[in-house]
Amino acid sequence: ALISMRQLLDHAAEHGYGVPAFNVNNLEQMRAIMEAADKTDSPVIVQASAGARKYAGAPFLRHLILAAVEEFPLIPVVMHQDHGTSPAVCQRSIQLGFSSVMMDGSLGEDGKTPTDYEYNVDVTRRTVDMAHACGVSVEGELGCLGSLETGMAGEEDGIGAEGKLDHDKLLTDPEEAADFVKKTHVDALAIAIGTSHGAYKFTRPPTGDILAIERIKEIHARIPDTHLVMHGSSSVPQEWLEIINQYGGEIPETYGVPVEEIVEGIKHGVRKVNIDTDLRLASTGAVRRFLAENKAEFDPRKFLKETMKAMTEVCVARYEAFGTAGNA
Ligand code: G3H
Ligand code: 13P
């Protein structure tokens, strides 16, 4: 059944687990997520980005998610809009039947320009008023995703600040977070702790100076009743990078957010963990390997099936590690 994000995250907080929120663009991702949830008895958050809506079209995405709900009636599913850039964008998603929206007021309507605090409070507050009147949950964001090493958001297309970010934007301030939640009444708050979108997050396995798990603890201590959200939380599995590169890919050395660091965050109020890149890497690795090993094959279902298998494995691993398993 379709449920709101608030319902799911309240349950997660009560029982001390986190929920991976996987981005969905196509049938194979949707099936992989649901099959993994079915196997592990996990509740699901699927989210559609602006890029996904551009790729598949909002009606196709909507019906993909509704098809998942129909085929797996016992699994609770949150249909979430990722990184809305204005109240109007969120309003359209609410109209389409999304049960949760993100109003990302940390960036302007172009998805690139960092905003000031008052602007963020204003657009988020207005979105909450509208969404709550419809029984829809809202995620806000305070602070900007970006590398503590370089100040760069590291995302070429889609959502991400352009140019070098001021250091004070890269780490969410606990006092400001408390004020933001009080003024906006958001159901969940995305925070900045040094992660960024995409595969190029860290040039070395991250330590506390570039991945600020301590900051999560400080924010959680200040606003213990607020559900925290980690964006840019792909782990960038080294084994998938190796497979991609073994079969013709050329991805340079790079590191993501270790699963055990996310688990530490979950112990301190993180309830939603956004993951897109890991499914992309698994999918690409599976296609490259299959086509390299089966040069006479031309039925796309053959290699797409491999992508589903690879993505399902990633989803199962996250559901188990985050404690989501067994909570559907
Ligand atoms: O917000 C970032 C997600 O990874 C979505 O990326 O806009 O390329 O779909 P996208
Ligand atoms: P990754 O690029 O780390 O998968 O992050 C996805 C995300 O935060 C979507 O909002």
Ligand code: NA
């Ligand atoms: Na989101």
Ligand code: ZN
């Ligand atoms: Zn994000």
